[in-house]
Amino acid sequence: MSEFEPNIVAFLCNWCSYAGADLTGTTRTHYPPTVKVIRVMCTGRVNPLFVAQVLRTGADGVLISGCHPGECHYMKGNFLARRRFIIMRNLLEFIGIDPQRIRMSWVSASEGKKFADVITEVTEDIKKLGPLQSFKENVNGHPKTEG
Amino acid sequence: MDIQKLRDEAKRALGRKEIEYLIGYKKGSYGFRISPCFIETKEEVDQLTFSPLCSLSLVNYLTIEGKPLLPADEKKSKAKKVALLVRGCDSRALNQIIAEGGISPDQLYVIGIPCSGVIDLKKIEARFPHTPDPVDVVEENGNYIITINDQSHTVPVDELKAETCKTCQYPTPLTCKKLIGDKRAGNPPQYEDIQILEAQPPEEKWQFWQNQFSRCIRCYACRNSCPLCYCDGCILEKLKPQWVKRSVDTNENFMFHITRAFHLAGRCISCGECERVCPVDIPLMKLNRKMEKDVKELFDFEAGLDPEVKPLLNTFAIEDPEDFIL
Numbered sequence: 266m267s268e269f270e271p272n273i274v275a276f277l278c279n280w281c282s283y284a285g286a287d288l289t290g291t292t293r294t295h296y297p298p299t300v301k302v303i304r305v306m307c308t309g310r311v312n313p314l315f316v317a318q319v320l321r322t323g324a325d326g327v328l329i330s331g332c333h334p335g336e337c338h339y340m341k342g343n344f345l346a347r348r349r350f351i352i353m354r355n356l357l358e359f360i361g362i363d364p365q366r367i368r369m370s371w372v373s374a375s376e377g378k379k380f381a382d383v384i385t386e387v388t389e390d391i392k393k394l395g396p397l398q399s400f401k402e403n404v405n406g407h408p409k410t411e412g
Numbered sequence: 413m414d415i416q417k418l419r420d421e422a423k424r425a426l427g428r429k430e431i432e433y434l435i436g437y438k439k440g441s442y443g444f445r446i447s448p449c450f451i452e453t454k455e456e457v458d459q460l461t462f463s464p465l466c467s468l469s470l471v472n473y474l475t476i477e478g479k480p481l482l483p484a485d486e487k488k489s490k491a492k493k494v495a496l497l498v499r500g501c502d503s504r505a506l507n508q509i510i511a512e513g514g515i516s517p518d519q520l521y522v523i524g525i526p527c528s529g530v531i532d533l534k535k536i537e538a539r540f541p542h543t544p545d546p547v548d549v550v551e552e553n554g555n556y557i558i559t560i561n562d563q564s565h566t567v568p569v570d571e572l573k574a575e576t577c578k579t580c581q582y583p584t585p586l587t588c589k590k591l592i593g594d595k596r597a598g599n600p601p602q603y604e605d606i607q608i609l610e611a612q613p614p615e616e617k618w619q620f621w622q623n624q625f626s627r628c629i630r631c632y633a634c635r636n637s638c639p640l641c642y643c644d645g646c647i648l649e650k651l652k653p654q655w656v657k658r659s660v661d662t663n664e665n666f667m668f669h670i671t672r673a674f675h676l677a678g679r680c681i682s683c684g685e686c687e688r689v690c691p692v693d694i695p696l697m698k699l700n701r702k703m704e705k706d707v708k709e710l711f712d713f714e715a716g717l718d719p720e721v722k723p724l725l726n727t728f729a730i731e732d733p734e735d736f737i738l
């Protein structure tokens with residue numbers, strides 16, 4: 266069997282982390298191809314329920330990344346996000362999902378290298394945990410219908 | 413509690429011309445049931461009651477009654493108020509809803525009752541099954557005196573009292589116009605069972621919740637009974653987008669419960685009604701109290717203590733913890 270490649274969904278804010286990820290590409294820095302990027306205008310736009318929704322529909326981990334505190338394009342979006350995600354992370358941990366699967370990072374537009382490091386670290390951690398079977402599959406045994 | 417005092421106070425309130433009606437409790441049609449009542453005239457006041465059977469939150473009727481009636485601007489011009497009976501937890505619920513902008517305090521005339529705790533209907537019905545006739549219950553010296561068909565039974569309070577009431581932190585209403593009876597001291601918070609579950613490995617926790625959530629029949633009673641679940645267009649019943657499918661399937665149930673618990677984080681005031689009304693005994697208070705404990709530890713926040721304090725998730729502090737952030 267081939268090695269487990271985690272499926273990670275990353276919500277990146279338009280102004281910092283997405284630009285940072287772009288820089289990672291333009292500077293040809295290597296990082297694991299495990300991450301699927303969803304660009305959002307701000308981390309404050311990421312409804313914490315997205316995390317649960319993404320984990321139950323196929324992801325093994327989630328990353329939310331935005332501007333450093335104090336550098337949010339909308340002043341306070343990342344501060345609000347920080348509060349929400351601590352709570353969501355704790356809730357999911359309490360229900361039995363390893364908190365290592367729910368990660369957050371601050372990556373600015375100039376931190377292409379940091380973006381690669383974050384993806385590498387998150388990928389390694391989730392590799393150790395293995396696939397998220399419990400939430401992913403339908404526990405009643407019948408396949409989930411699309412819709 | 414002296415019922416006569418309550419009725420007198422209700423009469424006084426209804427005597428004020430700005431009060432449109434009063435929301436209180438009356439006896440239900442059978443057994444241990446209690447029902448809400450809406451009183452408009454002084455003559456009707458005698459049906460008012462209050463007993464340890466009053467477990468539902470009347471705050472629910474405020475948001476059901478108050479919200480869809482009139483568009484916001486018309487509501488303001490109508491300078492009428494609703495009088496409402498509240499226990500300690502209801503008062504916190506009101507504070508929280510006011511802080512969220514769900515109700516304007518100008519529309520309310522609040523009568524507070526320091527609460528000695530309510531009876532868990534499931535426990536009393538198990539103890540006295542098949543009780544069709546209305547029943548009287550009073551609390552006296554650590555016992556409930558339960559009168560069924562002129563026969564009285566004495567049961568220690570501990571055996572019937574709702575679990576959340578045993579550890580209630582705020583039995584005395586915090587914000588009210590009138591208080592009927594003497595203030596009661598609260599209990600220190602207690603989170604031992606939460607800490608035990610927290611310490612389990614993830615697989616065990618998942619197993620625990622899977623056993624619980626797989627039994628959920630998605631009746632939505634927990635949401636409907638919750639004073640803080642007053643959203644117009646609840647996300648749990650939305651079809652576009654559909655966050656949670658209607659099928660009763662364990663995966664959907666997990667999402668339902670994650671959503672409900674998250675939406676009540678920093679808002680739940682621990683009345684315990686959701687858990688008491690659940691027909692399949694899902695320990696919802698474990699989720700609610702986990703959230704309560706976390707927001708207290710992380711942000712030093714408690715829901716519903718002050719109507720002036722902004723909701724937890726609408727605010728932030730520069731020094732919020734962020735050790736989990738890379």
Ligand code: SF4
Nearest residue numbers: 638680681683684686
């Ligand atoms: S979640 Fe339950 S305990 Fe909390 S306010 Fe709602 S009904 Fe009360």
Ligand code: SF4
Nearest residue numbers: 641642643646647675
């Ligand atoms: S579950 Fe959420 S959306 Fe639904 S009423 Fe409660 S708080 Fe509102």
Ligand code: SF4
Nearest residue numbers: 628629631632634690
């Ligand atoms: S009351 Fe119980 S069974 Fe009904 S939806 Fe809530 S948790 Fe599920």
